[in-house]
Amino acid sequence: MGKRLILRGVNLDIEANTIVSVIGPAHSGKTTLLRVINRLIETQREFMRSGDVLLDDAEVRRLDIDVLRRRVGLIFATPVPLPGTIFDNIAYGPRLQHHHRRQQLADLVEHSLRSAFLWDEVKDRLSTSALRLSGGQQQRLCIARTIAVDPEVIMMDEPTSGLDPISTAQIETAMRELKKQYTWVLVTNNTKQAARVSDKVAFFLSGELIEMGEAAQIFTKPKDPRTDDYVSGRIG
Numbered sequence: 287m288g289k290r291l292i293l294r295g296v297n298l299d300i301e302a303n304t305i306v307s308v309i310g311p312a313h314s315g316k317t318t319l320l321r322v323i324n325r326l327i328e329t330q331r332e333f334m335r336s337g338d339v340l341l342d343d344a345e346v347r348r349l350d351i352d353v354l355r356r357r358v359g360l361i362f363a364t365p366v367p368l369p370g371t372i373f374d375n376i377a378y379g380p381r382l383q384h385h386h387r388r389q390q391l392a393d394l395v396e397h398s399l400r401s402a403f404l405w406d407e408v409k410d411r412l413s414t415s416a417l418r419l420s421g422g423q424q425q426r427l428c429i430a431r432t433i434a435v436d437p438e439v440i441m442m443d444e445p446t447s448g449l450d451p452i453s454t455a456q457i458e459t460a461m462r463e464l465k466k467q468y469t470w471v472l473v474t475n476n477t478k479q480a481a482r483v484s485d486k487v488a489f490f491l492s493g494e495l496i497e498m499g500e501a502a503q504i505f506t507k508p509k510d511p512r513t514d515d516y517v518s519g520r521i522g
């Protein structure tokens with residue numbers, strides 16, 4: 287069977303408590319990068335990777351997979367609530383981890399929903415089905431569910447691609463507000479969104495990291511002409 291390189295020579299650092307956006311056209315390898323970081327790639331045996339992915343100083347392959355996925359959460363483009371109540375969606379991860387007293391769990395659910403800017407909208411219906419929430423609310427529910435297991439890094443793969451502008455703004459606000467607590471990796475096909483929220487931006491094209499830098503630099507003075515073409519909308 288032939289081999290195909292999906293990502294090549296990628297070398298990047300993500301500093302704690304920053305928002306890093308990963309931008310680039312479709313099929314440039316953005317999703318694959320996230321899947322390498324949290325080892326989802328291992329679910330497909332035909333994938334191979336070389337090099338190191340370090341979380342602090344630990345190669346992710348040396349970490350227990352459940353611990354890794356708790357420390358590094360991943361949120362997808364389409365929110366996937368569990369069938370069940372809003373409360374149970376948030377409590378699911380913590381219940382797997384530890385035994386909590388009832389009040390502790392209620393506090394954790396409230397804290398998580400508040401952090402994701404969802405509490406006020408759902409506090410009176412925690413025992414109703416999560417599937418009845420709007421798309422924007424479901425996406426914030428997924429963020430709250432991630433927060434509930436106390437992650438360090440939250441990665442999101444085009445989290446607002448299916449959302450209206452108000453829901454999108456709520457998620458961007460949550461990211462900014464929570465930067466002191468978490469490190470964010472945001473894959474987005476929306477360069478304006480990357481410009482609004484990021485500290486740093488990494489531009490990928492055909493599996494290569496073309497350029498990474500401060501957001502202002504990438505959008506106003508890109509060094510590589512290919513970055514310029516992409517951020518100015520000439521290619522996409």
Ligand SMILES: Nc1ncnc2c1ncn2[C@@H]1O[C@H](COP(=O)(O)OP(=O)(O)O)[C@@H](O)[C@H]1O
Nearest residue numbers: 292310311312313314315316317318319330490
């Ligand atoms: N499961 C897979 N099997 C084979 N090729 C894949 C698979 N997933 C992704 N690819 C290929 O890898 C490349 C990068 O894909 P992806 O990481 O999804 O890009 P992006 O998220 O930037 O759109 C694409 O050319 C895609 O076809």
Ligand SMILES: [Mg+2]
Nearest residue numbers: 316317318443
């Ligand atoms: Mg993708």
